[in-house]
Amino acid sequence: MHETSFWVEPRVWVAVAFLIFFVVFGRKLWSALAQMLDNRADSVRAELDEASRLRQEAEAMLRDAEKRRTEALAEAKALIAGAQAEASRVAEAATREAEAAARRREQMAVDRIAAAEKAAVDDVRIAAAEIATIATREMIAAELSADADGRLIDQAIGQLPTALAPRRAA
16 A cells, blocks of 8 residues: 655645635735725714714704694694683673663663654644644534634734744744
8 A cells, every 4th residue: 555645635735725825815805805894894884873863863853843842832822822812802892792782772772662652642642632622613613602703813813922932932
């Protein structure tokens, strides 16, 4: 049997070539791999920084939105309070106006009733005067003679200026 030398074995040469390859190109390969990993780490850091910045912006926007919501709620409450006060004022004004209108209608009704009473009294006076006139005419026609009739007419004509005097002054 034949003993072979260590350097004759092809596996040894493959291992030596592999070692030389890694020694010569390992640095370049390692630096390329390290550069790729560093670039990837930088991009991850940049993404993390961007995410952090976006989170801070989102938190600021959330605080701003909450502040605007609080202000809007306060404004809405103020508007509601103002509307309620205005509604109360309008209701009071409407109540006062309704009461004033009721008083005016009541006064108008009282005035109409007074006018109707006056008209009724005037109608009664006119009717009484007509009845009295008719009764007087019938009584005069039945009881007075032509001489007495003439004296009454002369007397009425004589009293006419004093009867008309108060009407002229008015």
